[in-house]
Amino acid sequence: MLAEAGWETLLLDRARFPRDKPCGEFLTPGAASILQSLGVWGRLTEQGISPVDRLSIRSANRFRLEHAPEENLTAGWTVRRRTLDAILLEQARSVGVEVREAVVFRSLIRESGQVRGVLAAGKCASLCEWRSRLVIGADGARSKVAREMGVVKPIRRLQRLAVVTHWRGLELDCGLEMRSSGSVVCGAGRLPDHSVNLTLVVPTGESRKIAGRAGDYVTEMIYRHFPDLAARLPDGQREPEIQTTHCFGHYCRRTSDDGVMLAGDAAAFVDPFTGEGVFFALRGAELAARTAYQALTSGDVSAVSLASYDRARRELMRRYLLCGLVQGIVRTPTLFNLVVRRLNRHPALQDRLFQVLSDTEPPGRVLHPGYLLRLLLPI
Ligand SMILES: Cc1cc2nc3c(=O)[nH]c(=O)nc-3n(C[C@H](O)[C@H](O)[C@H](O)COP(=O)(O)OP(=O)(O)OC[C@H]3O[C@@H](n4cnc5c(N)ncnc54)[C@H](O)[C@@H]3O)c2cc1C
Structure with missing residues (x-):
């Protein structure tokens, strides 16, 4: 520029x-x-x-929030x-x-x-x-x-490790599937060459279990935390190149x-x-x-x-504040279930949230008491 x-x-x-x-x-x-x-x-x-x-965003108890934008939008x-x-x-x-x-x-x-x-x-x-x-x-x-x-x-709670893998032949239900189970997060997205990016984010304490065996570690963690995805792993083949990185959360x-x-x-x-x-x-x-x-x-x-x-x-x-809020909700299964029920029942609330998460509307559209009350209170 x-x-x-x-x-x-x-x-x-x-x-x-x-x-x-x-x-x-x-x-x-x-x-x-x-x-x-x-x-x-x-x-x-x-x-x-x-x-x-x-x-889709899925919590540990497999409650799921799915979002498909209106026609002609992505x-x-x-x-x-x-x-x-x-x-x-x-x-x-x-x-x-x-x-x-x-x-x-x-x-x-x-x-x-x-x-x-x-x-x-x-x-x-x-x-x-x-x-x-x-x-x-x-x-x-x-x-x-x-x-x-x-x-x-x-930011102490955002010191984590990520392992990024790419898979061939792995089927996904949606273009992007985000899953959370306790302190473990998994993202799976379909790439233009039909491979799948499968990224696992885990606590830094896991580093010794990852060293020298990152591929096996990813498979083990998927089997342990995300059984619905694990059921599809045998159809996929992991590409040999794996990237690991420290997610250094900070401001x-x-x-x-x-x-x-x-x-x-x-x-x-x-x-x-x-x-x-x-x-x-x-x-x-x-x-x-x-x-x-x-x-x-x-x-x-x-x-x-x-x-x-x-x-x-x-x-x-x-x-950034909204990111923290969404992550906090997804990691708290009872709260996540409540929010998913509310969003599924009120499409207008859901659309507005995803417009903000899409960066097409400003965060103020959801970070205000009116929206949050409608989201959390059973009205
Ligand atoms: C596991 C993981 C998953 C993510 N998933 C997503 C996602 O799906 N979507 C999304 O939007 N964002 C995602 N992000 C975040 C995204 O990758 C970053 O926010 C984005 O890349 C930031 O761009 P940047 O240019 O600031 O930094 P970078 O992309 O990291 O670029 C920094 C550049 O600086 C160079 N550099 C570093 N140190 C030096 C040095 N000392 N001297 C010279 N050059 C140097 C590096 O070589 C690099 O090219 C993810 C991040 C992680 C860790």
Whole structure:
């Protein structure tokens, strides 16, 4: 966005693309509409993106909330992250961003308290110095830029582990099925190439059971916690490549400072249960680009000037709050059963909730006493 607006922009990433990224690979309609405005939708449809017809959320006692949007609308999309991220990078290059892959950020360059660029390790043996008027840390949930800024606040209950697998021949009832059983969460989504992304999120205490046997661990956990899905596993074949990652739930006390900003997971990361991290990253990037553009144009990239970004991000804070609320409800079977009964009986309440979870309506549409009372009280 900044390059398109005419700013000389350098993008450093430690990865070489295309690469996989641990993810459920589901996109909300809100994320899709930002991708459309970025001009990458055509390439995504050519290279593989599928609409999700229906999605379901199931609790441990198999109570189920199913959502199918009205005709001509979709509940979301699935896409391999390898495809999505490579297309985004290609688009960045095409609008003039200078991209350097396999370059690892090491530290911020600070002069008189102001960030003036970064030190990073690339091909050369010594650290390279890149000077800039503004640095945007978009280096993911374990952001080193955020840690250098000293603003990271881990969220203790959101320290979890994820194991991401892909399966062939596995049948699903819906395009996306989310299941929860105690502290174990499982997401299964049908991908454009007809494979299934099956992601398990478990407490960090499980790490020793996963080490060296992640595939067997996933199968065991599905048999133990999700018998309806386990019944279908024998028909499927797991692809050999498995990704594991630490889900580092956190927020940042501030997402900007003198000459530096944070975007995407670097700024905040919550449990990925309702699948909207990509929307948060894209929407956050829009807000960051808007503030950055104004600050760069006025020649003032001080903390005071960039603070409007923190204020703008409040719209996302309400959405993070809703994620937490949904996850809390799904993990409490009696409450989940009550909510499912109410939503099934009142389609208007259900539609409104899913419009917000789709990122097509603002969170305020459900985070207000009127909606919550109608949802919880037997009127
Ligand atoms: C298990 C799991 C399932 C998820 N499922 C979904 C889902 O279904 N839908 C959804 O919308 N979201 C989901 N998310 C969240 C989503 O993946 C993230 O929110 C999204 O990828 C954030 O994008 P980002 O650009 O901020 O970070 P990332 O996509 O993590 O990108 C960060 C980039 O920074 C680079 N980098 C990191 N450190 C350095 C360094 N030191 N130097 C240089 N480069 C560096 C990395 O190589 C990477 O390319 C899930 C997350 C997890 C963990």
